[in-house]
Amino acid sequence: MVKVNEDVCIGCGACQALVSDVFDLNDDGFAYVKDDADLSKYEEEINEAIDNCPTGAIVRED
Ligand code: SF4
Structure with a gap:
C-alpha cells in the first residue's frame, strides 16, 4: 500500500x-493516492515517485 503524508x-x-493514474492533487493542493489506482501495475513508477519526492512524503505501508 502507498500513502502520501499530507x-x-x-x-x-x-x-x-x-504517474497520474496513481497520484492526484486534492482541492488543497496536496497529493493523494487515487482509490482506484492499480498499484501493482505501476510498481516501478511509484518507486520513482518515492525517490523523487522532494520531501519524502510518499511512503509504503503494509
Ligand atoms: S512529489 Fe511529494 S511533495 Fe510533490 S506533490 Fe507528490 S507527494 Fe507532494
Missing part, C-alpha cells in the same frame, strides 16, 4: 506528473 507534502506535483 503534513509533509508541499504539492509540487512531481508524483502526479510521473
